[in-house]
Amino acid sequence: MPLDFALLCVGALLIVGAASIYWRDREDVARLVYGATGGLCAAIFLSAVVPRGAHALSTVLPLGLPWLGMHFRLDPLSAFFLAVVNLGGAAASVYAIGYGAHEKSPMRVLPFFPAFIAGMNAVVLADDAFAFLVAWEFMSLTSWALVISQHDRRENRAAAYIYLLMASFGTLCLLMAFGILGGATGAYDFASIRETPKDAWKSGLVLAFVILGAGSKAGLVPLHIWLPLAHPAAPSHVSALMSGVMTKVAIYGFIRFAFDLLGAPAFWWGLHPLVFGAASALVGVLFATVQSDLKKLLAYSTIENIGIIFIALGLALAFKANGQALPAALAFTAALFHVFNHSLFKSALFFGAGAVLGATGEKNIEKLGGLIRAMPQTAFVFLGACVAISALPPLNGFVSEWLVFQAILLSPSLPQWVLKLLTPAVGVALALSAALGAGAYVRAFGVVFLGRPRSPAAQQARETDKWSLGAMSGMLFLCLLAGVLPSFMIDTISPAAMDYVGGRMPSQADIAWLSIAPIAESRSSYNGLLVFGFITFSSLAAMQTIKTLWPRPVRRAPPWDCGYVDPNPATQYTASSFAQPVRRALGAIAFSVHEKLDMPLPGETRPAHFAVEIGDRFIQFIYDPLNKAVWYCAGRLNVVNYLSIQEYLALVFAALVFLLIIVAL
Template structure:
């Protein structure tokens, strides 16, 4: 029943895309499309979370390849990611009911938006390589069309081109991965792939291809270059879907291939995801720290959080390979917990950024400021999202990252010295990224929402409609519930860990006072509810002491101006000034910086100027040479257009002989 309900809803989402085209002249078509998407996502969400009699439900539809069909199935992993996808989809659709009214060209969004949701759901439901790849490419093309919504801007067209290029590259890597998994027998359904025998070199090749294919979609460094371009280009509710949901579909694909289809892991499988995860966490947070564009800052932050997830998955592989079921379950649970958490607070933050953009027309935090007075509801909700993503208690971001650190602390029991030396280095990178992440969001919130308005647009901004505010409030409430009662979600994830890593964490609901203990209460535990009560008690006590023993009469006076008489907003610290110490000390890890200072001599009335040129080292050292090589080869191959018919025939014959020899070998 749940499987057929989900499939019917996916078909209905595709029908909604057709309806958006046919009814495009209707004034209410935008609201109708988003309302239908809310309902259909809600149905799939209920199908995912409702109890099922059978552990695994599968079926074959008369679609796809002739005489073979289209295999789909729901198991515990599928159900978890269906819940994540459709919770995020319903939230984005509810937000878009109000946000979509501001869209100047709604028909560039409406036909592709339900198709994008359907594509993500179908990827998760797929139970064979053909269906998976078709759904994957459908998802990529639908999201590419959404990235090009504002195609009249050159920057957005460039973002769409880079995104399509990276999506094609990732899809080709996945095609090769499934080809290697299928082997000489050509098995393409997942059940046959699970039963096939894999050689050692085959597993290594598939792992590398999975990292490339799934990592390019997830935004894993160094395959992340499309993400900070595409997410700011898309409408804000689409950016929330791409960052909070689509990247998790890529995480699902990695788990499905590596933890399920590849069979029992070897310890060295963990090296790649942990290494790339640590690099992504550091590179993402360093770039986020220096960004002035609010949506680009959030996009780089996604790279950091994807790195955290892959670090946890790498740890789970290392523990599973050594038969350590409890630590493997802890790391795997932490990864899925962070998948869920990131989908909540990143969607909330993108919605907040969209509200600011609609109200002020500005994405640069350098031209904002003072929004806490003109947009108090958005300011409060955005602050909650910042606290969650900065991994501060008592919200949910802290719990999942704390669980990752608990798994890292169990790494000394691993027998391989390679992993023993790698994990502490990864832990240091994770701790540094967590600290920098907190600083990043203090900077972003302080410059954008506090202080005085830096532009007239910021001064005249106002809170968005009730749909937008209500959706953000619901997401913040879920972040708080997941932070205060993490045991409920941990116990929900435990069956997934049991199936995919062979163990589960202790049942958290049995612990007193709603605490969680990853291994045992004697080793470490956390109680979000008590932390929350302590924060409230401390805040109230401080307020009582101040009012009790301070002056009884309230006084108003000008704020201390730090010695500046001028009241211009120009005297405030800017986002760039806050980021300068990080850029100069740690920036060499991720980017190259060139500063140019033009300081007039004494007596010269010229304006002093400072310009900063920041370049991505990965793009300069990897993609730029590759681009030049491709252009050079393409230019050299132009000579083929001047060949005679005899020379063409000789070339085709030589290529045929070469391929036959290659196949024979």
């Protein structure tokens, strides 16, 4: 059975992680571990995509709590996320075969890398609260170990500490959610939870806990502060897994609660994902626009895309609550399609960032430039992934965002006025974030790969290894395939939509010319293959026309700089200057900016200095006061360490009475 085979492979991943310690003295230990991990991920991926029929598969293993065991289940939703997890895991493993050769301390990474993938698989397959929480915490702890693997840097230790705090907070919220769902009967397997009657206030409280628990792991604003710190601190193949895959496991957790365990939704359930999703999309893209650290830029972009997914899920909840199955299926399909798409192009981008880091030792894009000459293949793949994440046709990012906009256009059919007013505003925020995202990636690619090298490290760069190039190219090919032939992905997602929102989009395989139609061809349609053919033909025709009308050979000359030829690369546009208009016009929405200008007096020969400090308003107004409050309370509670035995007994008695009152209520 596919479920049993997937569980065996998950156990094998744990064995590979443990075996890496036994193999630690071998020179090829990294190649062995990453190769075995990639093979097991490929096997689980195949077990998820092979058709199983209409029925879900379930099993119980004699592990965990006595006489209860651990329940696991494979249905269309978990199969989809299982495919996403293991496709990303296989690509990261192939990439790491080449990238891992540059790791200074591989044994800080190798035992935890396959265990991290095993934890994500276990979360997706879990079918009871105990198995889900154990797998969730295991996923968090192994990823924390990978984040702190390069602990010689102070900023990495701080990032790992903040990540651990946020992960613990998220797990606590999910534990409270399961506790409320279980109720007095103590139902802990998902089948019993589904059958348990739920009061409206309890469902609302559980939804709040789930948004906090899953949202903190996904990077939803304002729970995002760990993400731009932890992702750059981890090795690049781990960053690709955390950003492209682990955040999707958090999305799965939200869907499992909101669309399955909580039962029939109320219309207001969609308000929170819509609001937090729109805020995440705007805040993430604004921060990405001004970042100089390449990996931090990609991390903030992940926050933007998580916001897009939550917008679609909020729409799906609103439509489902109002009994509108077809619009709900459209929004739900758009969300899952963007989950898949983001895992592809964000993995490719982090792979490209790792290749740049390995070739130059630099993450600061202000010190890069001109890498298209030294790393042409990496530059091509990175450009393709930038086009995909910027939602430009014919790649896959355009299709899923276009489907989200199509769902937003159906919002006037919602009967509640709050949704009628909120959804168009969310659509405006989504459109603005899409435009700013394209600008952010024009800036990233232009500063990193075009122009002239800005540092000796950029001048001495060389192309990355074939394993890394193969992994990047494979993800880019899938981006193109999903963009040109999206109908196959939509039909693949439809069984999950049928199970969880009660409807599905029209069968796209029945539409002529491989077009897709969200509702009906008369309303709107898109043909990725036709767009791809037009772009290819027009590009080749333009090239041929230029060659025919301008037969002179290509020549190179120094760049023109307002009439002055200056060979100094510092005369080029910098990343900061590129982002300055956006920062000054829209930056106050998301962050605080302090500009420091040190201008020499007339007659002084010292240079002028200009610096910009960008602060996160959420840290300033939420987390800093919270941190101060915790320290204050800790200082006050310190008196408990110096009580007498009589005072300790009185304190225990008071706590016992308080707990008995809670139980009685």
